[in-house]
Amino acid sequence: MIAARCSDVWMVYNSLFSENKLALRSINLEIEENQIYGLLGPNGAGKTTLISLMATLLTPARGEIEILGMDAKKHVKKIREKINITSGNPNLIWSLTPRENLRYYAFTYGINDKRIIDELIEFFELEEHQNVEFNRLSTGNKQKVTLARAFVNNPLLVFLDEPTKGLDPDIARRLRKKILDLQREKDITIVLTTHYMAEAEFLCDRIAFINDGEIVAEGDQNKLKNMLKMKDRIIIDAEGEIPLLDIDGIHYREKKGQRYTFFVDNSEQRLSDIVKEVSKFVKIKNIIVKEADLEDVFTELSK
Amino acid sequence: MSLPNFRSEFYRTIAFSYRNFIITRRNFFTIFETLFWPLISLLSVGLMGSYLDLTEELLAFILIGAVSLSIMQLAQLDVTYVLLFDIWSKSIKYTLVSPASFFNMVAGSWMVGVLRGFLAFMILAISGNLLFGLNLMQLPLYGLILFLMGLFINAMLIGMSTCILLLLFGYRAEVAAWTLTAIIMLLCGIYYPVTVLPPEVRVVSYIIPATHFLEFFRSFYGFHPSMDYSLILGYGLNVLYLIIGSFIYIQAMKRARKTGTVLQFSE
Numbered sequence: 057m058i059a060a061r062c063s064d065v066w067m068v069y070n071s072l073f074s075e076n077k078l079a080l081r082s083i084n085l086e087i088e089e090n091q092i093y094g095l096l097g098p099n100g101a102g103k104t105t106l107i108s109l110m111a112t113l114l115t116p117a118r119g120e121i122e123i124l125g126m127d128a129k130k131h132v133k134k135i136r137e138k139i140n141i142t143s144g145n146p147n148l149i150w151s152l153t154p155r156e157n158l159r160y161y162a163f164t165y166g167i168n169d170k171r172i173i174d175e176l177i178e179f180f181e182l183e184e185h186q187n188v189e190f191n192r193l194s195t196g197n198k199q200k201v202t203l204a205r206a207f208v209n210n211p212l213l214v215f216l217d218e219p220t221k222g223l224d225p226d227i228a229r230r231l232r233k234k235i236l237d238l239q240r241e242k243d244i245t246i247v248l249t250t251h252y253m254a255e256a257e258f259l260c261d262r263i264a265f266i267n268d269g270e271i272v273a274e275g276d277q278n279k280l281k282n283m284l285k286m287k288d289r290i291i292i293d294a295e296g297e298i299p300l301l302d303i304d305g306i307h308y309r310e311k312k313g314q315r316y317t318f319f320v321d322n323s324e325q326r327l328s329d330i331v332k333e334v335s336k337f338v339k340i341k342n343i344i345v346k347e348a349d350l351e352d353v354f355t356e357l358s359k
Numbered sequence: 360m361s362l363p364n365f366r367s368e369f370y371r372t373i374a375f376s377y378r379n380f381i382i383t384r385r386n387f388f389t390i391f392e393t394l395f396w397p398l399i400s401l402l403s404v405g406l407m408g409s410y411l412d413l414t415e416e417l418l419a420f421i422l423i424g425a426v427s428l429s430i431m432q433l434a435q436l437d438v439t440y441v442l443l444f445d446i447w448s449k450s451i452k453y454t455l456v457s458p459a460s461f462f463n464m465v466a467g468s469w470m471v472g473v474l475r476g477f478l479a480f481m482i483l484a485i486s487g488n489l490l491f492g493l494n495l496m497q498l499p500l501y502g503l504i505l506f507l508m509g510l511f512i513n514a515m516l517i518g519m520s521t522c523i524l525l526l527l528f529g530y531r532a533e534v535a536a537w538t539l540t541a542i543i544m545l546l547c548g549i550y551y552p553v554t555v556l557p558p559e560v561r562v563v564s565y566i567i568p569a570t571h572f573l574e575f576f577r578s579f580y581g582f583h584p585s586m587d588y589s590l591i592l593g594y595g596l597n598v599l600y601l602i603i604g605s606f607i608y609i610q611a612m613k614r615a616r617k618t619g620t621v622l623q624f625s626e
C-alpha cells in the first residue's frame with residue numbers, strides 16, 4: 057500500500073506584512089508503507105513544509121494529498137488519529153514532566169493507557185528523568201521525550217523532522233538505532249528529514265532530494281549514486297610516475313603532485329588489480345579507498 | 360455516538376483539564392489569582408461602601424458586582440491560557456496535529472476554570488458574609504446555579520475570543536483577554552445599573568450576557584431588572600456567541616493552515 061501520496065502539490069506562504077513565498081512547486085511523491093523514507097535538501101528547500109502538509113498541519117495551495125489511503129482534505133480527523141509528527145526542536149510543555157507530557161498527549165488522541173507510556177519511557181531509557189520538569193532536562197533527554205511523544209498513539213505513519221538535530225554523536229547514534237528498531241518492530245512507515253548524511257545512509261530505504269521547492273531526484277541510495285554517476289575513488293600516493301593503466305572499471309584518473317585519484321565503478325572489485333599494476337612501476341606510500349556516499353550526492357544536487 | 364467514540368471524546372476533553380490542572384497546581388501565582396486578588400477586590404469595595412455609609416441594599420449591589428467580576432475573570436483564565444501554554448512552550452504543533460478539536464480544548468480547560476471560579480465564589484461568599492454581612496445565598500439554589508453557570512459560560516466566551524485572536528494575530532493577542540474583561544466590566548454594570556449609561560452605549564451592554572445575569576441575581580436583592588426575561592436573554596446570547604465563536608474559530612484555523620501561520624507559533 058501507499059502510505060502517502062502527493063500529486064501536483066504546491067504550497068505558498070501568504071503573509072500580510074511581507075511578500076508571499078512559494079515554498080513548494082508541483083511535488084509528486086509516493087511513499088510505500090513499511091519503510092523509512094528520507095527527505096534531504098539544503099536549508100530552506102521545503103522539507104518541513106512538505107512534512108507539515110502531509111501531517112495535515114498545512115493545506116496546499118493546489119494539489120491532492122492522500123495519507124494512508126484517505127484524502128487529506130476530507131478526512132483530517134481520521135488521518136490525525138493514525139499519524140504523528142515530531143520536530144528537531146525539542147519543545148513540549150515546559151512545566152510538565154516527561155510522564156505528564158506523554159500522558160497529556162496520549163489523552164489528546166483519546167487514549168488513557170498507562171502501559172503505552174510505561175513502554176515508551178522504558179524504550180527511550182527515560183526512567184530516571186520521567187518525573188523531572190521538561191525544561192530542566194538535557195537537550196538529549198528532551199529530544200528523547202519529544203521523539204517518544206510521536207508514538208503515544210501507536211501511529212502507522214510518523215514524520216520525523218531532523219530527529220537528531222543538535223545531539224552529540226553518541227546520543228544521535230543511539231537514537232537512530234531506536235528509530236530503526238521501532239520501525240522494524242512495529243512495521244510502520246517513517247518519513248524523516250535530516251542534514252546528517254550518515255543518518256540518511258543508515259536509516260533510509262528511499263530518499264527524495266528537494267532543492268528550492270522541487271524534487272530533483274528520487275530513489276534508493278544506489279539509484280541516486282548511479283544516476284549522478286557518483287564514482288568510488290581509489291587514491292594512491294606514489295613515489296614516481298604512474299603510466300596510463302589499461303584496467304577495466306577505471307573511468308578516469310586525476311593527478312595532483314604525487315597523488316593519483318582513480319575514479320572506478322566499484323572500489324572493492326578493482327582495488328587489487330590497480331594495486332598490483334601500479335606497484336610494477338612505482339613504490340606505493342599510501343592508499344585511501346573512498347566509496348561514493350550520500351554526501352557527494354547531496355553536494356552535487358544542492359548546486 | 361458509539362461508546363468507544365464517546366470514550367475517546369471524553370479523554371480528548373480531559374486532556375486539557377489535566378494539563379491546565381497540573382500547570383495551575385504547580386504555579387505559585389495561582390494562589391494569588393484564586394485567592395488574593397478576589398479578596399482584595401472584595402475588601403476594597405466593601406470598605407469603600409462602609410465609608411460612604413451605603414444602605415444594606417446598595418452595599419449588596421456593589422459587592423455582588425465585585426464578586427461576579429472576580430469569578431468571571433478567574434474562570435476565563437483557563438480557556439484563555441489553553442493555547443498560550445502551547446505557544447509559550449513552542450509546542451502548539453503537537454496539540455494541533457492531534458485529533459483533539461477546539462471543542463475538546465475549550466470544554467476541557469473551562470472545567471478547570473469553573474472549578475477555580477466556584478472555589479473563589481465560596482471563599483468570597485463566606486468572607487463577604489463575615490466582613491460585611493453580605494448574604495450571597497439569598498436566592499433559591501437553582502437560581503444561584505443558573506447565575507453562576509451563566510457567568511462561567513460568558514467567561515468561556517472571553518477565553519474563546521482570545522484563542523481566536525491568538526490564532527489570527529499571534530501571541531501578541533494575549534492582551535485581548537484583559538481588554539475584553541475591562542470592557543465588560545465597564546459596560547455590563549458591575550458597580551452601577553446599566554441604566555446610568557447613555558442609551559447608545561446601553562445597547563452594547565444589553566448584548567453582553569453578563570449584564571443580564573447580574574440583573575437576574577440582583578433582582579433577589581430588591582433591584583428590578585431593566586429588561587424582562589434576564590435569564591433567557593443571558594443564556595440566549597451565550598448560545599448565540601458560542602455558535603458564532605466556533606464558526607469563526609474554524610474559519611481562522613482554515614486560514615492559518617493555508618497561510619502557514621500555524622507553523623510560525625511553533626518555532
Ligand SMILES: Nc1ncnc2c1ncn2[C@@H]1O[C@H](COP(=O)(O)OP(=O)(O)OP(=O)(O)O)[C@@H](O)[C@H]1O
Binds near residue numbers: 079098100104105620
Ligand atoms: N511559516 C512560514 N511563513 C513564511 N515562509 C515560510 C514559513 N515556513 C517556511 N517558510 C519559507 O519556506 C521555505 C521552505 O522552508 P522549510 O522550512 O520548509 O525548509 P526546510 O527544507 O525545512 O529547511 P531547513 O533545512 O532549514 O529546516 C523557506 O524559504 C522558508 O523561509
Ligand SMILES: [Mg+2]
Binds near residue numbers: 103104105217
Ligand atoms: Mg526544516
